[in-house]
Amino acid sequence: MVNIAMLGYGVVGSGVAELILRNKYRFKDELNEELVLSKILVKNIGRHANNKNSGLLTEDIDDIFEERVDIIVEAMGGLDPSYEYVKMALNMKKHVVTANKDLIAEYGYELLRLARKNGVTIHFEASVGGGIPILKSINECLVGNQIKSIKSILNGTTNFILSKMNRNGMSYGNALKLAQDLGFAEANPDSDVKGYDAARKLSILSTIAYNRRVNWKDINIEGIMEIDSDDFRYAKLKKCNIKLLGMSKICNDDIYASVMPVMVKEDSVLGKIENEYNAILVEGDAVGDVMFSGKGAGMFPTASAVFGDIADIIEHKKEKSIVFSKEKARINGNWSLKSKWFMRIKTDDRIKVIESIPLNFKSCYILSNDFSGNKNEVAAFVSSDNENAVNDYIEKIKQKKYAESVKKLLVLDK
Amino acid sequence: MVNIAMLGYGVVGSGVAELILRNKYRFKDELNEELVLSKILVKNIGRHANNKNSGLLTEDIDDIFEERVDIIVEAMGGLDPSYEYVKMALNMKKHVVTANKDLIAEYGYELLRLARKNGVTIHFEASVGGGIPILKSINECLVGNQIKSIKSILNGTTNFILSKMNRNGMSYGNALKLAQDLGFAEANPDSDVKGYDAARKLSILSTIAYNRRVNWKDINIEGIMEIDSDDFRYAKLKKCNIKLLGMSKICNDDIYASVMPVMVKEDSVLGKIENEYNAILVEGDAVGDVMFSGKGAGMFPTASAVFGDIADIIEHKKEKSIVFSKEKARINGNWSLKSKWFMRIKTDDRIKVIESIPLNFKSCYILSNDFSGNKNEVAAFVSSDNENAVNDYIEKIKQKKYAESVKKLLVLDK
Incomplete structure (x- = not known):
């Protein structure tokens, strides 16, 4: 029996609860383990009264840390109180799975060390690229490579907005409004449209890829608010599309890292990634270019990655957590190629x-x-x-x- | 110290030897393990006289199974004598890493069980999609999904030939000759152009994805020998390209599986995969569509995947090997969608x-x-x-x- 407790029960949490249920017996034959979701922390139980999991809800964080709980899924987002709760969980020697890029970009170094100190692991595949298996691929499958560069579309909201501007000739304002109406953008879209969200994800990716800590605040970040329809018309003259790219690259002893709108060829792999899709192009010295794409957010794509992490903990329970390198990367924000x-x-x-x-x-x-x-x-x-x-x-x-x-x-x- | 012995020293073997050397100290800090390539089995030592690893060469298979050897990399290809050697290795309780799709497609079920019986593992990431991290992604990261379908370009040789026919209007014969001159196709190209190679890879992918054994011989296989320039001209009328696709799909209790040339939209993800690149589009019930692409063959892309497997064994030595399901898939070769x-x-x-x-x-x-x-x-x-x-x-x-x-x-x- 593997007991899972969850912090938060919004979109991601609901998806995770559903996948745990669907996969209750997934590890029965091999490991004789059954999955049980035992507690869910919410702010207000009353709001979830008719939910099928209403029996599992609690407003008391201490309920989450009961002895029988093995794994804690953090699905609240943001830093407060996630940061404190995750620290508490690790100190209570619970494994943690999180989809929270803000948390990992800000406190990854500290939390990964804390996990190791406590003999547990913290997994965060869903924090970058939603359902795309990118962190494990870089960290395990491509480990024989020196990663040379990353080019990526890591924010579905801005990619949706830019796709609508490109395809339908919409203004930035109208495309943003459409994204908000469809639930792809939040009421306050700053973190997406200013490029912060993409920068946080790029910092996590790059920290793992180059084994040097890339602080997201050191990244050269430019948002998409200034992009207008004329930019797209000019881009079309060169058969280009405009994408918000997160790019990083080994440059001698430095790491180049930026998030900015870039004109990319319409028929290039990144130029063709539309709407809420994400894509990551990784260049390794042995493997060459490898491309990953898929939905970068949403209930089930995110839950798919969270579940992969849960499975990893169940199958490799005794493993050491990865840690972020002590070495801080020196970031260079200037594109140095011709x-x-x-x-x-x-x-x-x-x-x-x-x-x-x-x-x-x-x-x-x-x-x-x-x-x-x-x-x-x-x-x-x-x-x-x-x-x-x-x-x-x-x-x-x-x-x-x-x-x-x-x-x-x-x-x-x- | 992790001792690795290798069977075969051709293109793939040379790449693996080089990556082992480059990554000798990769696991030193974390696991206090150094990698050592200790023996390489070749047919004729004389032919490799000036090689920098000439001191490691042996013509005697028994040298490979020395006590200190932990992992055996099979880089010979084909079935004879790979099959016997791999069985011997597993029975000697050595972990095995192979890039050999023929071997896994033919004897995967038996070899995986033999590995488990002996408490060791057999890894074969490089057998499908070269350097693309696809098997681990399906098997671990997407484990919370029911995989619904796979569409893939799994053979670089035929994709190269079809790309040249499409882009340069070459005849099949000339494109095949060019592929042979450039080393992308073998003197006897049957296994590639008849679709067998793609079918073997599709059978491995599908067996893992659907957890049911898909025998490659049951797959509906059609090669590209009959494709001519006129087919491409007709395809262009519909803005299509022609690709050799390996496709499989859950159809009620059956698995649809085929390898055949298909007209795909020029601007679709698969339509844009050119030359020796491979691509795999996986549809999961939670994650939606996830796309992977990269070089499907070649010295270093293949070695990259082999090295990832070696790392997996070193980091998770005590893990159980995966096994292929006992259940045989009932294969349906008829495309049942409108x-x-x-x-x-x-x-x-x-x-x-x-x-x-x-x-x-x-x-x-x-x-x-x-x-x-x-x-x-x-x-x-x-x-x-x-x-x-x-x-x-x-x-x-x-x-x-x-x-x-x-x-x-x-x-x-x-």
């Missing part, structure tokens, strides 16, 4: 701006302002050896009286 | 054939014979509730004197 960049410069002197571009970039493609419909913008695709050169140009031009603001986007050719 | 089919009918009476199509299919799209350039062929896309109805029509028309031969291809709309 690449194309797209720029839009608001100006009241187009000629001066147009003149300045070929003086600063060897190769450039300057566009007339057909899309914005007014005469105060210059758009251009330029080639540059690295991001610094583009930033230098932007700084320089911003100091001129005729240039008002500049927007830039990396263009990935493959 | 789908489009493409047919080409050689005939000396086009009118009669053209008349017969709408009489047998509610929805059809009949093409003039622009491509073949002669007047003795009718091509058509038809809709049908299941494959049987198409086969019935083909049987019927073949009995007519005016219809000489019929080729059919499933058309997948998404």
